[in-house]
Amino acid sequence: MSASNVTQAPTAITRPPSATLLKNATHQADSRQRRVSLFLIAPLLLYGTVFFLLPLAMMVFRAIDNPEVRDALPRTVTTLQDWSSEGGLLPSDEAYAALSADLAEGQGTRVVGELARRMNYEIGGYRTLVMKTSRALSEQAPPAATAKAWLIDTDERWGELTYWSAIKRASTPLTSHYLLAALDLRQDDSGDIVRAEPDQRIYLDILRRTLVIASGVTLTCLLLGYPLAALLVKASRPVAYVITLAIMLPFWTSLLARTTAWIVVLQENGLVNGLLLAAGLVDEPLTLIFNSTGLYIVMVHILLPFTVLPIYNSLKAIPPHLMRASSSLGAHPLRGFFAVYLPLSLPGVAAGGLLTFIVAAGYYITPSLVGSAREQMLGYFVAFYANNTVNWGMASALGLVLLSCIMSVYLIAASTLGVKQLAGIK
Incomplete structure (x- = not known):
């Protein structure tokens, strides 16, 4: 048999390298275009975040933030955690001692003024009560054993459940007070949502x-x-x-x-x-x-x-x-x-x-x-x-x-x- 009559075995068909290169190049081009697009809209995204989303988030947080009572009366808030006004009993002597200690410690500082303003939103006249008690404590801080009698003698409103319930209600980290007030609603002493007083129903x-x-x-x-x-x-x-x-x-x-x-x-x-x-x-x-x-x-x-x-x-x-x-x-x-x-x-x-x-x-x-x-x-x-x-x-x-x-x-x-x-x- 001559060499010219001998046929060689066919070689395996391989994919042209140009197809793979084209696919990779297209993917790189798309990625580069996405990065360029993201870079171009980055100032707009930054502007929207800083001047729209962030102020909106801050507004929502401000509407429910409630730090005044916890900052001014940390001991009182702790002692009132297990107390409830539903039983008709005043807080323990420990709560009175904690209240007098907190007010004496914060006397003359900004936190007492913010406390008075915040509590005045709950009950009209509460600001006068807080400031009167704070001024009295600057002259004489009572011992813990006689704190209850001293506070009630300073102002008889400290012997009423309503004012202590207001402290307990306003002591949570977050509050619905402002949102409810904006809808002419309020939370009563038992925690139920009721309509605000007639002279306070103005926002609707x-x-x-x-x-x-x-x-x-x-x-x-x-x-x-x-x-x-x-x-x-x-x-x-x-x-x-x-x-x-x-x-x-x-x-x-x-x-x-x-x-x-x-x-x-x-x-x-x-x-x-x-x-x-x-x-x-x-x-x-x-x-x-x-x-x-x-x-x-x-x-x-x-x-x-x-x-x-x-x-x-x-x-x-x-x-x-x-x-x-x-x-x-x-x-x-x-x-x-x-x-x-x-x-x-x-x-x-x-x-x-x-x-x-x-x-x-x-x-x-x-x-x-x-x-x-x-x-x-x-x-x-x-x-x-x-x-x-x-x-x-x-x-x-x-x-x-x-x-x-x-x-x-x-x-x-x-x-x-x-x-x-x-x-x-x-």
Whole structure:
């Protein structure tokens, strides 16, 4: 057999190395792209964490944090752990001795003042009781055996169960006191949640007033903003520039300057009353400021751009031939508007209305300057507790209540239209 007739055995087929290299290169490219994307959005994530998530977490913590009693009365809190007011008996002599020792040790320090303020939230007049006892202890600290008699002799309220129950109730590390107070509720001596006293039930009315004012301003802005946005879409370029300038003008001045300017315009000797009197439409100046009328006028003027711009973007995206098509099919213009044009613009209407409502619900400066005491909104009381009384717990609780209401409105809108449509995402 010749060598030319001998066939060699076939060699094994191997995968070209280029396929593996291409796969590895693609994986590396994807990893590199993910790292670059993460690096690009890192500032946004950091900003959101520092300026949104962290303050929100701090607000939630402040609303339930309860350190004052434990810091000022550590011995008293320990002795009261096994005591309950349900039996109708006062705490033991050891608790009285611990209370006098704690107050004597903290006399003249910041913790006693914070204790007095915190206990005054539980029972009116408790601040006076704590400060009176603390001053008396600076002169004479009683022995442990006579501490009970000495405290009751100093102020007979130390012989009442209510005041000791308040200490026991306020001695927990976390408390629901502020959140309950923000909802006009309280916890009684037995631990049950009941309605607050009639003279303390103010926050639900303030919350209702806040939501009513914000809803009224939002509805007014929608009624005025929709025709204005439609006119902006249909107008010629020069007219559109003028309208856009008028809409954006409020953004170019500070909120305080705009509000102050409206006070000048709406006062009894202001521009509006001067024109009405000159035209003979009224016989005497109208009261247009420091009431609900002035508040609505100023808030609508300031918040109208928040409504117009989202509606304008929504209307601009609607093809103009749709209305012509509905007309050619015999539909009346009103029917075409309600059947075609308005449904397509609802995402913009919802986004503008929601944005306006959120901003209006949190207003503080404008109601304070142009509204009366009956028009003050929840933001005023949040600022009052944060700045004037330094009651961070109550300020945080009211802020959480308002935030919960706004989130509820947002969830309702998102469930109705969808998050993408609400955000204007195709």
